[in-house]
Amino acid sequence: MHYADNVDYPRLLSRPSIYGPGLAILFGVLLYAQAGATSLGQALAGLLGLADGSPLAANLVMALAVTAVVAINVAVVMRLSLKHQVYAVWAELAVLVLLFFYSFDLSFEFIQRKIGFLLTQGLVTTLYVSAISIMIASILAMIGAVAKLSSNGIALGIANFYTSLFRGLPLLMQIYMIYLGLPQLGYVINAVPAGILALSLCYGAYMTEIFRAGIESIPKGQWEASRALGLKPKDTLTRIILPQAMRIIVPPTGNQFIAMLKDSSLVSVVGVWELMYLARTQGQTEFRHVEMMITASLIYWILSIVLELIQARIERRFNKAQTR
Amino acid sequence: MIQKQKLSLVEAPPEPVGAVPAVQIKSLSKWYGGFQALKDVDLTIARGEKLVICGPSGSGKSTLIRTINALESFQEGRIIVDGIELTRKPEAVEAVRKKVGMVFQQFNLFPHLTVLENCTLALRLVRGVSQKEADERALHYLGKVRIPEQAHKYASQLSGGQQQRVAIARALSMQPDIMLFDEPTSALDPEMVKEVLDTMTQLAGEGMTMAVVTHEMGFARQVADRVVFMDRGEIVEQGSPSEFFSNPKEPRARAFLSQILH
Secondary structure: OOOOOOOOOOOHHHOHHHHHHHHHHHHHHHHHOOHHHOHHHHHHHHHOOOOOOOHHHHHHHHHHHHHHHHHHHHHHHOOOOHHHHHHHHHHHHHHHHHHHHHOOOOOHHHHHHHHHHHHHHHHHHHHHHHHHHHHHHHHHHHHHHHHHHOOOHHHHHHHHHHHHHHHHOOHHHHHHHHHHHHHHHOOOOOHHHHHHHHHHHHHHHHHHHHHHHHHHOOOHHHHHHHHHOOOOHHHHHHHHHHHHHHHHHHHHHHHHHHHHHHHHHHHHHHOOOOHHHHHHHHHHHOOOHHHHHHHHHHHHHHHHHHHHHHHHHHHHHHHOOOOO | OOOOOOOOOOOOOOOOOOOOOOEEEEEEEEEEOOEEEEEEEEEEEOOOOEEEEEOOOOOOHHHHHHHHOOOOOOOEEEEEEOOEEOOOOHHHHHHHHHHEEEEOOOOOOOOOOEHHHHHHHHHHHHHOOOHHHHHHHHHHHHHHOOOHHHOOOEHHHOOHHHHHHHHHHHHHHOOOOEEEEEOOOOOOOHHHHHHHHHHHHHHHHOOOEEEEEOOOHHHHHHHOOEEEEEEOOEEEEEEOHHHHHHOOOOHHHHHHHHHHHO
């Protein structure tokens, strides 16, 4: 825990008043949701020779079985150390998600045939569109935040209008407006630059607010000490304020990066061959939509995990000196 | 020192012959909206003078010394630091801040930098001193405040008293002519007040011009050449410490001293 108290409260799940009713509620929900009608429920009923019996019997057996598994699982996991609890729960949930996907009766032969193209064309496009957009968005956000904190009316006006417009319009609309609207002004723009521009502008607007809040969170005394020493405004910002503000800025910015990674799929509407576009079109040819969608989803997930790990690293770096 | 003669009420002390005063404040007024924080303040600080400014909270004493290095603005009057007229022009403010060092109540050390980096950053960026020379100079002053061994720690690893001494060393590293102290011991635990006051006393002994806002009357008695008492934005009374503490003339000063000295 972030800042645990020094009291050994009885653990939530070890309290009979929570554990018992919790299992009872799970049992009730499973019963109500007709757990026996699921494929797993049918298989279990068949095994016990209840396949031709009443649905109620199958429901009861299935609900009981699942509740028992959960009860034993919780009892076992509770005995592990904190670190191992996290690993165990993570692994179990991941297996459940994968089992859920597996239950769709996927054609792995098809996935194997298509994944190469999905990676070399789709993933690569997604990665470079996202990476370039993230870089431009960060620069826009920095400029926007400084403008919002300045006493320059023109800069303030532009920054306010920018964040209002680009946070206010749907991203899909922005992509269309840039791709289809700019040619109206006589400037024809390709699909990829249009997508990158829309993503940068939209996420730059969100991140402007994050950067502004981060800068504002630094106490006034830091500005004063820096000014009293004679540092110029530029040095005060880049050497004193921003390095401290990064601690506040990094976690929500990591969020934005992950969100942008997935929102980059929206540029498929203007025909950019990124991951989601290929997943859709490749799936269509052989009516294997689900295979491609699940493959693409898992690729996005893995990318997000990588970003999460990078974010954790950066956070550790900026937290180094600051236990206060 | 120069300012040992008796001084009459509210009148600026006579200027030493042949020397520009360290700070001249003339008819200074400041408003926060409709509230007047400083009312027509006149104050001259001579070179090498140790000035203690006291008064109840909200009396404008912090505001006054913060105007000297332009951390606070003012609407009327003039401030002249070492012959430089303080305006809002970048050159004027830069020139004044080069002459003036400041120590804050909350230390305001830079938490993302080590103690040594706290002391060298401005030297390198503002004065263009090389890294090596800046390190040497910073270590010299860290030695003077008796914490050279903490140079590579971060501020959060030091006690309050140590942090404030680092803040003093950081200001001294810039080799200012005038040092401003804004309640330097008010945020400290009682047992750490002395180590900071000792450092300031030592600095005073070396002839630094100092303006100190403080409630430490023992320090004022021992070190100050002159005590200025402020209330409601104006200088009510000033004089030598012996005069001010033994025989305050103004009722407001008497009331303040009876509260603070018990």
